Amino acid sequence: MRHHRRAIGTLIGLAALLAGCGASTSDTPSATSDSGNWVGSWATAVYGPYPAGPLTQPGAAPYTAQFPDHQAEDQSFRMIVHPSLGGERVRACLSNALGDRPLHLTSLYIGEVVAGPTVSNQTALAFNGEPSVTVPVGARVCSDAVDFALTAGTDVAVSFHVSGPSGPMTWHAEAFAVNYVSPPGVGDVAADPNGAALTQLERSWFFLSDLQVQTDEGFAITTFGDSITDGAFSTPGLNHRYPDFLARRLQAAAIPAGVRNLGINSNTVTTVRDGGNAGPPGTQRFADDVLRAGTRSVFVLLGTNDLSAGVPATAVYDALVDLAAQAQATGVYMVVSTILPRNDPPVPFGWDVDTDEPERRALNALLMDSTAFDAVADVASAMASPLDPNQPFQPYFVEGLHPNSLGMQALADAIPLAALLPPPYGDCDRSPGG
Numbered sequence: 001m002r003h004h005r006r007a008i009g010t011l012i013g014l015a016a017l018l019a020g021c022g023a024s025t026s027d028t029p030s031a032t033s034d035s036g037n038w039v040g041s042w043a044t045a046v047y048g049p050y051p052a053g054p055l056t057q058p059g060a061a062p063y064t065a066q067f068p069d070h071q072a073e074d075q076s077f078r079m080i081v082h083p084s085l086g087g088e089r090v091r092a093c094l095s096n097a098l099g100d101r102p103l104h105l106t107s108l109y110i111g112e113v114v115a116g117p118t119v120s121n122q123t124a125l126a127f128n129g130e131p132s133v134t135v136p137v138g139a140r141v142c143s144d145a146v147d148f149a150l151t152a153g154t155d156v157a158v159s160f161h162v163s164g165p166s167g168p169m170t171w172h173a174e175a176f177a178v179n180y181v182s183p184p185g186v187g188d189v190a191a192d193p194n195g196a197a198l199t200q201l202e203r204s205w206f207f208l209s210d211l212q213v214q215t216d217e218g219f220a221i222t223t224f225g226d227s228i229t230d231g232a233f234s235t236p237g238l239n240h241r242y243p244d245f246l247a248r249r250l251q252a253a254a255i256p257a258g259v260r261n262l263g264i265n266s267n268t269v270t271t272v273r274d275g276g277n278a279g280p281p282g283t284q285r286f287a288d289d290v291l292r293a294g295t296r297s298v299f300v301l302l303g304t305n306d307l308s309a310g311v312p313a314t315a316v317y318d319a320l321v322d323l324a325a326q327a328q329a330t331g332v333y334m335v336v337s338t339i340l341p342r343n344d345p346p347v348p349f350g351w352d353v354d355t356d357e358p359e360r361r362a363l364n365a366l367l368m369d370s371t372a373f374d375a376v377a378d379v380a381s382a383m384a385s386p387l388d389p390n391q392p393f394q395p396y397f398v399e400g401l402h403p404n405s406l407g408m409q410a411l412a413d414a415i416p417l418a419a420l421l422p423p424p425y426g427d428c429d430r431s432p433g434g
Contacts, residue, residue: 038142039294040220041085041150042211043260044172047279049098050206053173054227054265054277065181065202072166072206076107076190078117078159078180078198079208082239084247085220085258086152087213092125093142094160095209096135101167103135103207105160107190110148110211113155117180117195122159123148140209150213152251158208161188172205174227174265176234176241179205203236210260212293218256219296221246221420224282224289224323226305228340228411229263232402240405245412246299253417255425257296262289269302269319272309283322290332297333297420301379303363304339304401308350313363321372328374335419336373338364338380341392344400351401361390375419382414383407 047053050070067073092110096103108131111119125143127133135141150156180198182189189197223229223243231241247259264279271281279285282302290298300323303316320336327334339360344351367376383403385391392400396407403411418426 036214036216037294038091038212039085039215039218039258040210040222040260041083041087041090041152041213041258042081043222043262043293044175044205044209045262045264045279045285045289046095046097046170046172046209047264048171049168050171050204052277053171053204053279063201063203065200066184067169068184069165071169072162073184074163074187075184076159076161076182076186076188076198077206078119078157078190078195079205080113080155080157080177080179081205081208081211082153082155082177082244083150083211083213083258084152084244084250085213085215085218085256086150087215087218088147088149089145089214090148090150091143091145091212091214092158092208093140093210093212094133094135094207095140095170096207097138097140098170099135099137099167102137103166104132104163105135105207106132106163107188108133108143108160109158109190110146111157111159111193113157117157117198119157119159119193119195121148122191122193142210142212145214150211153248156211158211159190160207161190163188169206171207174230174232175203175205176231176236177205178203178236210293213258215256218258218294219422220258220260220294221250222260222262222290222295222298223301224286224298225263225301226267227263227265228402229261229301230265231261231263231408232265233398233404234408235405238405240408242403242408242411245409246415249412249417255417255421257421258294260293260295266305267302268306268309268311269323270306270311270315272306272311278305283319286323286326291326291330295332296422297335298327299335299337299377299415299420301337301340304342304360307339307356307359307363308352313359313366316363317366317370320367321370324373333374333420333422335375335377335416336367338367338376338378340380340383341385341390342401343391349401357390375416377414377416377419379411379414383411
């Protein structure tokens, strides 16, 4: 059956429930075991290979990691992540999506962050019972389940050693977190909870793609977008991206939902910027990034970079409709956002107000009138000036495009939770293909 929807005006109806949603209780397909489903507590979009990738804030911090020939060489990594859903059994997933040879990893651990590279409760990860793993070219592998008390909102570290030269490295350029790496050739120091040899700082996540919890009742919401979703201009370590604020809303309401952040700086929904520096376009990466790890619903904020690259509103709309079709075919509920107002200068992000602003308004009109999506959230209105709906509310923005911390909070607060949540927390659900 088709699921009719109405646009959600975020300024006047944050708690409004959707009419006509399906009543199925079927869950999104995910990896299962005897004691529950695997659900994403943290995730990032991987691309590359290193150093291909957008760097919004070059030189913003003294990052010092060294990678001769753009590859890891007998080095250990400690990647810091911020889980959004707690649990007692966890697993970590690592990716060699952009590699040209098998990736050999040893000494894999998860631990609670104390300060800097220091961790406590360091717990070994195994793969089919083994303490090491070889990740095939183009593949992602997940560890065995391990008993580990994961707390939502408390940073954890996933540590591992790359033995030998890694070849091209799969990564996520902008973590907006400080991570730790040993110098080349230092060897396997991943087991040291103090991280004494992890002396080099890194702004990016390498190889790590997911942290998942095993749960009977939990589910995941995926946020899918560009630099605004990724958290551009966020202060490293503060976790002030709008998906972080969304996760805190869910935690405060005692809703067992993880929030997976699949944003990529400079990303587009069409193929206009298909390439390493912007990541794969949304239509190409949607299935792999979104339709897994217990995702029940997806919030899509994507398209502004297409408009600034000269893609007409109709083509951006068609690409977003393609995402909706992919989601609906697998039972994932999709809420699409209107495109935020912006008044940033033409350099460096390419916005031409004379040509691009009419297309933004046209795209938003298409979205608000559409029946192709499960729901449309008019987040643009919540981020606009009260004096002019086509201008950003300046206290919410860094430079007229990217929200600051206050704006990230406002954006998260403008997302209508009922549109993203299955019963009993919301009223929208359906079975695959419905």
